[in-house]
Amino acid sequence: MAIQRPKGTQDLLPGVVEKWQDLEQHIRKICREYGYEEIRTPIFEATELFQRGVGETTDIVNKEMYSFLDKGDRSITLRPEGTASVCRAYVENKLYGGPQPVKLYYMGPMFRYERPQAGRFRQFHQFGVEVLGADKPIVDAEVITLVWDLYTRLGLKGLEVHVNSVGCPTCRAEHRTKLQKFLAPRREQLCKDCQDRFERNPMRILDCKNATCQEITQGAPTTLDTLCPECSEHFRELRELLTAAGVRYKVDPRLVRGLDYYRKTAFEVLVEDIGAQSAICGGGRYDGLVQEVGGPQTPGIGFAMGVERVLAALQASGQGSDRRPKEFVMFIALGEAAQKEAFSIVSALRSKGIPASIDLLGRSLKSQLKSADKAQARFAAILGEDELSRQVVILRDLALGEQIEVPLDEVKEDLIHKWEEEV
Numbered sequence: 352m353a354i355q356r357p358k359g360t361q362d363l364l365p366g367v368v369e370k371w372q373d374l375e376q377h378i379r380k381i382c383r384e385y386g387y388e389e390i391r392t393p394i395f396e397a398t399e400l401f402q403r404g405v406g407e408t409t410d411i412v413n414k415e416m417y418s419f420l421d422k423g424d425r426s427i428t429l430r431p432e433g434t435a436s437v438c439r440a441y442v443e444n445k446l447y448g449g450p451q452p453v454k455l456y457y458m459g460p461m462f463r464y465e466r467p468q469a470g471r472f473r474q475f476h477q478f479g480v481e482v483l484g485a486d487k488p489i490v491d492a493e494v495i496t497l498v499w500d501l502y503t504r505l506g507l508k509g510l511e512v513h514v515n516s517v518g519c520p521t522c523r524a525e526h527r528t529k530l531q532k533f534l535a536p537r538r539e540q541l542c543k544d545c546q547d548r549f550e551r552n553p554m555r556i557l558d559c560k561n562a563t564c565q566e567i568t569q570g571a572p573t574t575l576d577t578l579c580p581e582c583s584e585h586f587r588e589l590r591e592l593l594t595a596a597g598v599r600y601k602v603d604p605r606l607v608r609g610l611d612y613y614r615k616t617a618f619e620v621l622v623e624d625i626g627a628q629s630a631i632c633g634g635g636r637y638d639g640l641v642q643e644v645g646g647p648q649t650p651g652i653g654f655a656m657g658v659e660r661v662l663a664a665l666q667a668s669g670q671g672s673d674r675r676p677k678e679f680v681m682f683i684a685l686g687e688a689a690q691k692e693a694f695s696i697v698s699a700l701r702s703k704g705i706p707a708s709i710d711l712l713g714r715s716l717k718s719q720l721k722s723a724d725k726a727q728a729r730f731a732a733i734l735g736e737d738e739l740s741r742q743v744v745i746l747r748d749l750a751l752g753e754q755i756e757v758p759l760d761e762v763k764e765d766l767i768h769k770w771e772e773e774v
């Protein structure tokens with residue numbers, strides 16, 4: 352029986368992979384413009400990093416991690432997200448000792464053991480940015496503006512940013528008390544997850560998708576009701592900066608990011624999706640995280656977006672580019688002597704950066720022409736025994752359906768010239 356790929360993974364074949372490359376290029380370009388530098392951290396880390404950095408009360412850590420013991424009996428986990436690793440690297444490489452803030456971005460595969468369903472993968476891919484060592488609202492505004500700008504440039508329609516402030520430990524303590532008091536009379540009616548959250552992390556009940564929980568939390572105190580003066584001022588400045596940058600946003604007091612280390616700003620970017628809105632980016636401030644993984648007290652903020660999710664949104668809005676690279680010229684050589692001659696020309700063209708190819712299967716003229724057509728090559732260059740003896744090449748323009756004869760010793764320069772005209 353043939354071996355199949357593991358559930359929840361995918362092969363990205365030519366024809367699809369170009370869309371990924373396009374998106375990655377956009378991402379790299381915008382990060383360069385905003386002054387964010389790339390960081391590449393390991394795909395696996397000590398399990399403890401995610402237990403401490405993502406939070407033991409989260410679904411990710413409780414249910415979804417790919418953890419295993421390696422041959423040295425160390426507990427290892429395939430990274431389920433990027434932020435904890437970036438913070439670990441910031442501490443381990445003493446980046447806090449250099450100029451601040453440190454503005455980083457990452458791209459790559461993440462792993463979560465999720466129930467397989469449409470659009471959900473166990474190996475999925477994220478792009479994210481993190482800014483470490485700066486706590487002003489302008490940092491939050493820059494990070495949100497970056498992703499807003501990226502999505503706008505990509506041509507996504509119906510974009511809206513939702514922002515909230517979840518406060519700091521000081522004001523959250525007050526919120527927690529008020530919220531528990533509000534929910535206590537109907538505690539038994541909450542869903543099973545929320546009953547767990549009631550003691551551990553009651554704020555997250557506001558974010559529950561369960562219809563009964565949503566009904567129970569109608570009119571519940573939000574974190575905005577209890578913000579301390581510092582958090583309140585931070586949130587006000589952020590909103591003014593977003594307005595100044597032309598970002599379309601809405602305050603959403605029910606937006607509560609699921610991770611334990613978030614402070615103050617939480618945000619999502621939503622996109623129109625067949626009549627409804629759905630999130631294609633989430634992020635927030637995490638001023639407690641660097642300390643949590645063993646570093647000095649350092650403010651941080653970042654976001655992550657799922658690459659698969661954004662590509663699907665692009666496709667849905669008709670923006671998915673079809674950019675399969677096309678050959679410029681395909682050489683059709685018949686016979687060993689012609690093949691040698693053609694191979695030398697193809698090699699010379701390739702060394703000039705011109706996409707050129709030659710038949711590798713020794714096929715007939717007819718089937719080689721067919722495959723040149725299928726590959727949507729711009730030209731076919733035919734060199735048979737007859738042409739070789741006359742020292743010419745038949746150059747067929749496959750777009751126009753015309754052909755001319757070019758002297759063999761001129762065909763290379765001729766094609767270089769045509770290529771330069773084309774690009």
Ligand SMILES: [Zn+2]
Pocket residue numbers: 518519520521522523578579580581582583
């Ligand atoms: Zn506060």
Ligand SMILES: [Zn+2]
Pocket residue numbers: 541542543544545556559560561564
């Ligand atoms: Zn619930």
